[in-house]
Amino acid sequence: xxxxxxxxxxxxxxxxxxxxxxxxxxxxxxxxxxxxxxxxxxxxxxxxxxxxxxxxxxxxxxxxxxxxxxxxxxxxxxxxxxxxxxxxxxxxxxxxxxxxxxxxxxxxxxxxxxxxxxxxxxxxxxxxxxxxxxxxxxxxxxxxxxxxxxxxxxxxxxxxxxxxxxxxxxxxxxxxxxxxxxxxxxxxxxxxxxxxxxxxxxxxxxxxxxxxxxxxxxxxxxxxxxxxxxxxxxxxxxxxxxxxxxxxxxxxxxxxxxxxxxxxxxxxxxxxxxxxxxxxxxxxxxxxxxxxxxxxxxxxxxxxxxxxxxxxxxxxxxxxxxxxxxxx
Amino acid sequence: xxxxxxxxxxxxxxxxxxxxxxxxxxxxxxxxxxxxxxxxxxxxxxxxxxxxxxxxxxxxxxxxxxxxxxxxxxxxxxxxxxxxxxxxxxxxxxxxxxxxxxxxxxxxxxxxxxxxxxxxxxxxxxxxxxxxxxxxxxxxxxxxxxxxxxxxxxxxxxxxxxxxxxxxxxxxxxxxxxxxxxxxxxxxxxxxxxxxxxxxxxxxxxxxxxxxxxxxxxxxxxxxxxxxxxxxxxxxxxxxxxxxxxxxxxxxxxxxxxxxxxxxxxxxxxxxxxxxxxxxxxxxxxxxxxxxxxxxxxxxxxxxxxxxxxxxxxxxxxxxxxxxxxxx
DNA sequence: AGCGAAATTGTTAGCGATAACACTATCCGC
DNA sequence: GCGGATAGTGTTATCGCTAACAATTTCGCT
Numbered sequence: 106x107x108x109x110x111x112x113x114x115x116x117x118x119x120x121x122x123x124x125x126x127x128x129x130x131x132x133x134x135x136x137x138x139x140x141x142x143x144x145x146x147x148x149x150x151x152x153x154x155x156x157x158x159x160x161x162x163x164x165x166x167x168x169x170x171x172x173x174x175x176x177x178x179x180x181x182x183x184x185x186x187x188x189x190x191x192x193x194x195x196x197x198x199x200x201x202x203x204x205x206x207x208x209x210x211x212x213x214x215x216x217x218x219x220x221x222x223x224x225x226x227x228x229x230x231x232x233x234x235x236x237x238x239x240x241x242x243x244x245x246x247x248x249x250x251x252x253x254x255x256x257x258x259x260x261x262x263x264x265x266x267x268x269x270x271x272x273x274x275x276x277x278x279x280x281x282x283x284x285x286x287x288x289x290x291x292x293x294x295x296x297x298x299x300x301x302x303x304x305x306x307x308x309x310x311x312x313x314x315x316x317x318x319x320x321x322x323x324x325x326x327x328x329x330x331x332x333x334x335x336x337x338x339x340x341x342x343x344x345x346x347x348x349x350x351x352x353x354x355x356x357x358x359x360x361x362x363x364x365x366x367x368x369x370x371x372x373x374x375x376x377x378x379x380x381x382x383x384x385x386x387x388x389x390x391x392x393x394x395x396x397x398x399x400x401x402x403x404x405x406x407x408x409x410x411x412x413x414x415x416x417x418x419x420x421x422x423x424x425x426x427x428x429x430x431x432x433x
Numbered sequence: 434x435x436x437x438x439x440x441x442x443x444x445x446x447x448x449x450x451x452x453x454x455x456x457x458x459x460x461x462x463x464x465x466x467x468x469x470x471x472x473x474x475x476x477x478x479x480x481x482x483x484x485x486x487x488x489x490x491x492x493x494x495x496x497x498x499x500x501x502x503x504x505x506x507x508x509x510x511x512x513x514x515x516x517x518x519x520x521x522x523x524x525x526x527x528x529x530x531x532x533x534x535x536x537x538x539x540x541x542x543x544x545x546x547x548x549x550x551x552x553x554x555x556x557x558x559x560x561x562x563x564x565x566x567x568x569x570x571x572x573x574x575x576x577x578x579x580x581x582x583x584x585x586x587x588x589x590x591x592x593x594x595x596x597x598x599x600x601x602x603x604x605x606x607x608x609x610x611x612x613x614x615x616x617x618x619x620x621x622x623x624x625x626x627x628x629x630x631x632x633x634x635x636x637x638x639x640x641x642x643x644x645x646x647x648x649x650x651x652x653x654x655x656x657x658x659x660x661x662x663x664x665x666x667x668x669x670x671x672x673x674x675x676x677x678x679x680x681x682x683x684x685x686x687x688x689x690x691x692x693x694x695x696x697x698x699x700x701x702x703x704x705x706x707x708x709x710x711x712x713x714x715x716x717x718x719x720x721x722x723x724x725x726x727x728x729x730x731x732x733x734x735x736x737x738x739x740x741x742x743x744x745x746x747x748x749x750x751x752x753x754x755x756x757x758x759x760x761x
Numbered sequence: 762a763g764c765g766a767a768a769t770t771g772t773t774a775g776c777g778a779t780a781a782c783a784c785t786a787t788c789c790g791c
Numbered sequence: 792g793c794g795g796a797t798a799g800t801g802t803t804a805t806c807g808c809t810a811a812c813a814a815t816t817t818c819g820c821t
């Protein structure tokens with residue numbers, strides 16, 4: 106920086122002013138400094154700036170390192186959304202979402218003086234870690250705990266599940282079975298609620314809940330059981346991979362989809378349209394979630410207080426061929 | 434830090450020594466300092482440390498933000514692998530892997546004084562950006578350009594593709610068709626080479642190459658064409674999602690798998706065992722790739738010079754039900 | 762006991778930036 | 792032509808830490 110200042114014939118402070126777009130610099134000086142910067146290939150030292158200002162232009166994101174479609178899409182969408190905001194994102198991946206791991210990840214980010222934290226926190230334990238956090242750091246949870254008074258952006262699981270269930274009911278099925286995700290996920294709980302609500306609203310019987318764990322393998326297991334029961338004609342799976350497992354179990358047992366059994370999934374993974382048969386499913390708008398999260402966070406950063414804003418993004422039903430009236 | 438020093442009754446420098454595990458500190462003093470640190474909940478300021486040492490304990494990873502299974506798994510595996518090494522990872526996601534975006538991501542990491550850079554660079558353009566990089570920064574490419582003399586860790590695409598093709602040949606098929614990935618991916622090219630090689634080695638005819646773009650949709654398109662040709666009895670798809678699309682196209686045209694046509698994929702996505710029928714595929718060992726990359730990088734960091742080490746990880750065939758002799 | 766080497770601890774000087782304030786010009790209105 | 796606002800620029804202190812060296816203690820040995 107000193108070199109730049111010397112070359113431009115000004116003081117280092119003036120260089121700093123140019124760098125930060127400070128208004129009170131003569132146009133001519135500004136140009137000289139810029140030229141010097143370019144000529145020397147000078148790049149400001151981030152660490153020094155952070156040290157003195159106590160702020161970095163980065164947003165910390167905490168997410169579980171997995172290959173689950175939902176969380177991954179969120180993460181990816183959030184990174185995209187950040188693009189224009191001038192903030193960089195630093196992802197703190199965590200092996201599991203237990204309280205300690207999350208707390209550590211949070212500390213790492215705090216060490217780096219991030220301007221705010223986003224956490225993809227679909228299970229209870231991930232949210233618990235947030236209690237110990239200083240209140241003055243901007244924070245948003247994605248898919249977090251609705252019971253906690255922490256800013257939250259989430260897909261409207263309940264509405265999505267209701268749509269899915271209704272779509273089956275409207276096709277004429279007497280009731281709809283549900284294969285849920287793991288019980289400690291909020292997403293899972295929300296989908297169960299939506300399913301149950303739709304059934305109750307329609308005055309349909311609520312069959313026992315079958316649980317799985319998001320994987321096709323677990324869906325397959327659930328499907329084997331469901332396939333044996335002749336009265337099952339409609340199934341709402343908590344996600345598309347579970348649905349895939351169910352589809353396979355059904356096909357193995359000779360139960361045709363959608364003629365004998367209708368199936369609806371959730372997530373609209375890119376392959377869902379190429380399952381056999383193409384899967385009717387619920388598509389959450391990950392981009393909308395990402396954009397909303399970012400704007401909630403930026404507002405906190407600007408205003409300097411956390412609040413407890415909430416945003417819920419409604420998902421959309423994508424009708425394909427896995428749904429038909431009962432009996433073909 | 435001064436507070437800690439005061440509480441422990443030592444100088445700040447001694448605190449610093451304890452923090453950095455310097456040997457010449459009396460055990461008793463060390464304990465006193467640790468106690469003070471714990472009591473005050475003191476956390477060292479990263480920025481200050483980086484400022485003075487010019488080094489950070491973080492590894493920068495550059496990857497395209499997408500939801501493609503391969504790259505994502507790499508990333509996730511690498512984060513896991515880093516765990517015990519004492520390094521943190523900072524992911525610089527990039528919208529697309531063109532030269533400029535990658536160059537920017539690299540600069541961002543350089544600004545942060547990362548100790549080394551890992552780049553998941555499956556296409557040519559991503560590698561080009563690396564030419565302008567200072568030679569003294571430790572660097573590893575994953576799935577990068579084999580032609581460039583840059584340290585490289587990669588799955589042995591060619592061996593995997595050969596295994597896949599051979600497995601079909603050995604089942605008795607006269608030849609094997611291949612639906613490839615996008616032509617600018619090294620993975621894609623490697624798989625094509627392996628396929629062609631296996632065919633030539635077996636003296637089989639090499640059918641024209643059909644290309645797709647990793648998605649099930651493109652696989653479906655390719656599959657529709659293949660399904661119409663009676664002479665096609667065996668297909669090797671460049672990845673599992675393409676295979677899924679093919680499976681679907683085949684099933685629509687009434688061509689049974691594996692009775693009429695055998696199909697092999699690549700990647701072993703978690704759902705592959707639940708396709709209809711369960712897909713025989715090639716499983717790359719992402720963890721091995723991650724571990725190898727990390728060790729190559731750490732060696733560079735320790736030794737202070739880049740070299741051009743290469744490691745190739747052999748994938749493994751996972752036999753399931755989508756392969757059978759021709760004619761059932 | 763006494764001296765040098767080794768172990769332990771303290772002091773001082775930056776790392777590269779920004780903040781706060783001090784200083785010059787320049788320009789306005791009366 | 793003079794006081795006072797208003798650019799534009801320079802000076803100095805400081806952020807929290809580590810490196811290098813200086814100072815002190817401890818110890819072993821003759």
